Amino acid sequence: MFLPLFRYHNFTFSFLFFFLLLFLPNCLPARILSESSSSLTELTVDDRIENSINNTWRKFMKFLDAEKGSHVSGMSELKKYFQRFGYLADVSGNNFTDLFDEELESALLAYQKNLGLPATGKLDSGTMKQITSPRCGVGDGDTITHKLHAKIHYAYFYGEPRWIRVPPMTLTYAFSSENLIDYISLPEIKSAFERSFARWSSVIPVNFTEAEDYSLADIKIGFYRGDHGDGEAFDGVLGVLAHAFSPENGRFHLDSAETWAVDFKTQRSKVAVDLESVATHEIGHILGLAHSSVKEAVMYPSLSPRTKKVDLKIDDVAGIQALYGSNPNFKLSSLYESDLSSSRSILMESRRLSKWTSLVLLWWFLFFLCGYDL
Secondary structure (H helix, E strand, O other), rough: OOOHHHHOOOOHHHHHHHHHHHHHHHHHOOOOOOOOOOOOOOOHHHHHHOOOHHHHHHHHHHHHHOOOOOOOOOOHHHHHHHHHHOOOOOOOHHOOOOOOOOOHHHHHHHEEEOOOOOOOOOOOHHHHHHHHHOOOOOOOOOEEEOOEEEEOOOEEOOOOOOOOOOOEEEEEEEOOOOOOOOOOOOOHHHHHHHHHHHHHHHHEEEEEEEEOOOHHHEEEEEEEEEOOOOOOOOOOOEEOOEOOOOOOOOEEEEEEEEEEEOOOOOOOOEEEHHHHHHHHHHHHHHHHHHHOOOOOOOOOOEOOOOOOOOOHHHHHHHHHHHHHHHHOOOOOOHHHHHHHHHHHHHHHHHHHHHHHHHHHHHHHHHHHHHHHHO
């Protein structure tokens, strides 16, 4: 019944199909390769996921979808992970069992709530992705969380420690000459840290200046590997990236096993970690901030490889200003405008992608109709 009608309009469909193809080059432009692109390591989405999993934590993926009552070999190692980051109490001799017991469920629920994940009490895919992501070595437990509203979840270390100095406050920092990396020049390292310190200084009345004498500096920065004597051993590539101690300790340690980068254009490694992003995060700890549950915040505990995250968000600023007050020259409205601008950009990009998705779907629809030979 409909066969003659379809044949009658077959030419129309073919014409529309051809007309749409005329516009596809603009919708899907060809990728222009540079002369040096043959030596450039391609980084695919799958590569990002694969290389964001630390070897020491990769084995945890076998616990995917486990829940209370499960008994899986190696579960005791996951319990040690939660113990390390403050969610399980110390057990004598670290003698954990492989049973997913009530204590582990409580720790998991606390972990999920702290990091802004759905509180399922199960090792679901989202939780496992977070557990296996590179992160800061500072624990999440023993903190005081302030929840002013849905988007403000900053936290402090227990006792809310902060630096006490005669105003105007100036803190000094220095780099350990014996504990540096050799593939990034010292001036480049110093520039990255200067930018990170400047971000915090722009929102609070605290200045930072480099000291000549490392031993006398308030903040002591160095790159270390494995067990380096502070009780917080590093664990290799893409595990714990760095850690810093709360005020007024001042120690700031980065894992030298990581591939640190100050420019992703020149550092092509798939596992490269942005130095400035980690520096900005750890300086927050140095000043007294604990981890935030707001994923967009600088003080969120994890950072994926080849990701730059350096701009302070409202959550970061509200937390640090509650400790030190506001820089007289800082205007909170500028931060709101920045966040609003970012949200608009994301919305526009989403709409643009939605437009191209619709065109592609139309293309396939016409292809099906015109290519169906009756």
